[in-house]
Amino acid sequence: MKHAHKITYYCEKRDPNFDKKMHDVLVIYKQLELRFDEDGEFIPFPDDEQPVHTLSYDEKPGIQAIACTSEDKPPVAHTGKTATLLRDYEYERLGTLSLLAAIDLLTGEAVPLVSETHKSRDFITFLQKLDEKYPKGDKIRLILDNHSAHTSMETQGYLNTVPGRFEFVFTPTHGSWLNMIEGFFSKMTRQMLTGIRVASKEELTRRIYLYFEEINQTPIPYKWKYQMDDIDLENEDIDSIVYEVVNAKAASFDNKGKRAPIPITRRKNKADTTC
DSSP states (O other), X not given: OTTTTOOOOOOOOOOTTHHHHHHHHHHHHHHHHTTBOXXXXXXXXXXXXXXXXXXXXXXXXXXXXXXXXXXXXXXXXXXXXXXXXXXXXOEEEEEEEEEEEEEETTTOOEEEEEXXXXXXXXXXXXXXXXXXXXXXXXXXXXXXXXOGGGSSHHHHHHHTTSTTTEEEEEOOTTOGGGSTHHHHHHHHIIIIITTOOOSSHHHHHHHHHHHHHHHTTSOOOOOOOTTOTTOOGGGOOGGGTOBSOOBTTBOSGGGTTOOOOOOOOOOOOGGGOOO
């Protein structure tokens, strides 16, 4: 066997319900498609229908804040080579940031939150940001993966304080390509993050928010086309796809409608304390 030392990597589909979950996400995309007319104009929700704001959400952790150790130099003229900026190979690592972001699939608006981490409390902060953004009484539906922060007890506790406000639609394991914000992150990396140098993490944060401000000046709704012709909404049960509540670290249909138990707080008795 030639070149046996070479390895080609692939990703195994380990989610036994992959096809079903993929179908569920496509059903939501089909719903969104019908909210636009033939000219691509948004069709407002009727007065007797609850508005639903559908967002594609994910996190981009580990964004490196990197500083130059010396100033960049202008291109050298008359070298016979393509003129490029000159930069010292050495650099200084200042730490990393996490970006929590969502795209409103009806309006194209991107919603960012830059944080030091992407834990449950950060996800809850993002949900609170969405709760403040959209009119009360409207439904907020998120397409997202099964990250532990999305289904944690802490997140469940927040959801219990705003019943009926949020709905989650979970992508299958190894199905991140089904989430439209992944394309946005890829574009952002190419346009802004590749080769960026900053003096501090604060500067990186400001520049990320500035990028979103510029993108939102001309928002473009994202459209999904793959395998959409096979979806017939008349034969779909939307209630079996969305989850108003997640329970602990579970996101299966068996837990639909369940509430996470209230944590029991026990007082320590002096008699129970040992030295």
